[in-house]
Amino acid sequence: MAKNVRTAPEVNAGSMADIAFLLLIFFLVTTTIDVDKGVLVKLPPWSDEPPEDLKLNKRNVYSVLVNADNQLLVRGEPQQVSTLKNNAKEFIMNPSKRSDMSEAPNKAIISLKNDRGTSYKTYLEVYNELKAAYNELREEEAQRKYGKAFEYLDKARQKEIRSRIPLVISEAEPTNFGEE
Amino acid sequence: MGKFQKKRGKSTPKVSTASLPDIIFMLLFFFMVVTVLRDSELKVENNVPYATELTKLEKKSLVNYMFIGKPVKNYQAQYGTKPALQLGDKFADISEIPLFLEKHRSTVPEGQRPGINTSMKVDGDVTMGFVTDVKTKLRKSGQLKLNYSAKKRPN
Numbered sequence: 001m002a003k004n005v006r007t008a009p010e011v012n013a014g015s016m017a018d019i020a021f022l023l024l025i026f027f028l029v030t031t032t033i034d035v036d037k038g039v040l041v042k043l044p045p046w047s048d049e050p051p052e053d054l055k056l057n058k059r060n061v062y063s064v065l066v067n068a069d070n071q072l073l074v075r076g077e078p079q080q081v082s083t084l085k086n087n088a089k090e091f092i093m094n095p096s097k098r099s100d101m102s103e104a105p106n107k108a109i110i111s112l113k114n115d116r117g118t119s120y121k122t123y124l125e126v127y128n129e130l131k132a133a134y135n136e137l138r139e140e141e142a143q144r145k146y147g148k149a150f151e152y153l154d155k156a157r158q159k160e161i162r163s164r165i166p167l168v169i170s171e172a173e174p175t176n177f178g179e180e
Numbered sequence: 181m182g183k184f185q186k187k188r189g190k191s192t193p194k195v196s197t198a199s200l201p202d203i204i205f206m207l208l209f210f211f212m213v214v215t216v217l218r219d220s221e222l223k224v225e226n227n228v229p230y231a232t233e234l235t236k237l238e239k240k241s242l243v244n245y246m247f248i249g250k251p252v253k254n255y256q257a258q259y260g261t262k263p264a265l266q267l268g269d270k271f272a273d274i275s276e277i278p279l280f281l282e283k284h285r286s287t288v289p290e291g292q293r294p295g296i297n298t299s300m301k302v303d304g305d306v307t308m309g310f311v312t313d314v315k316t317k318l319r320k321s322g323q324l325k326l327n328y329s330a331k332k333r334p335n
Contacts, residue, residue, distance in 0.1 A: 013201070016201045017197075017200050017201040017204055020201055020204040020205050020208055021204055023208050024204055024207055024208045024211065027208065027211035027212055027215050028211055030215055031211055031214060031215045035236050035237065035238075036236075036237045036240075036243065036299055036327070036329060037234040037235065037236050037237070037329070037330065037331070037332065038228075038231070038234060038235065038237070038299060038300075038327040038328050038329040038330045039231050039233055039234065039235070039327065039328040039330055040235040040297075040325075040326075040327050041326050041327070041328065042324055042325060042326070043315060043318060043319050043323075043324040043325075043326055044319065044324075045319065045322070045324060046316070046319040046320045046322075114308050115308070116307060116308055116309030116312065117307050117308070117309065118307065118308040119304065119305060119306070119307060119308070120229065120302050120303070120304055120305070120306045120307070120308060120311055121229040121304035121305065123308050123311075124229045124231060124304075124328055124330060125229065125231070127328070128231040128232060128233050128330075131233040132232055132233050135233055173312075174308055174309065174312050176309075
């Protein structure tokens with residue numbers, strides 16, 4: 001009797017591992033580690049007045065139209081998404097100084113217009129290609145001037161390159177075609 | 181000398197499993213910390229397109245999510261098959277966006293509010309008309325930082 005009073009009964013901890021396993025498996029199954037990724041854009045602020053008509057030199061505008069059938073019209077010529085990036089790059093930098101392409105990279109403006117019936121997938125693809133063109137140009141500029149990748153440059157230099165090759169994508173109100 | 185010879189031979193030494201629970205607990209805590217329980221059930225089809233120029237959204241507390249897509253089968257009788265907007269865990273009208281943004285904004289500390297991002301998870305088959313309407317509403321409500329959610333294109 002005396003022995004029983006003195007020592008508290010031991011709890012069997014052998015099943016602890018099993019319980020922990022059970023919880024572990026639960027969290028393993030419910031875990032989603034993937035982070036949200038996407039194409040970051042900045043919208044222009046809303047104003048109730050219609051935008052001013054800017055007098056733009058036609059050579060500086062790279063107009064991209066995407067119609068309700070998801071076809072592209074770039075500067076009046078039909079084009080494929082796959083060639084869009086390289087053509088846009090050539091237009092922005094204008095290495096051969098052609099008179100029908102942009103005067104300087106910071107004067108180039110990309111005008112993007114779509115129909116209400118354009119599919120979102122195509123729209124994003126086109127937007128992605130245009131953004132890729134700019135990213136590649138900045139990367140090339142960084143390599144040429146500093147011999148380093150753009151993302152490893154310090155803030156001031158990144159800013160400088162960004163101001164030299166500014167990303168200007170102007171989006172017009174879509175036309176009312178092909179909405180379901 | 182005989183002392184040492186006794187153990188040799190017959191049985192292999194047992195590995196102690198006493199620290200197993202500790203290891204498991206460690207793993208458990210790791211997964212508990214990284215787990216994000218889905219807070220909103222998807223009521224619209226949501227198959228975001230592929231892209232390459234992706235930016236990671238680092239701070240989850242500064243992001244609000246909008247889902248756009250065709251209602252899933254169970255809800256089609258009620259909401260039709262046209263693209264619909266889901267805010268939080270329910271269907272919403274475009275006119276409810278400002279309130280939704282305001283609600284989210286009030287949970288963010290004042291200093292961090294300029295960094296608020298809206299992540300639009302749009303199904304690839306949705307037409308741009310609806311997306312543009314949502315974008316216009318966002319602009320009118322002063323939420324200008326927007327993220328078109330996309331998956332990394334496999335090579």
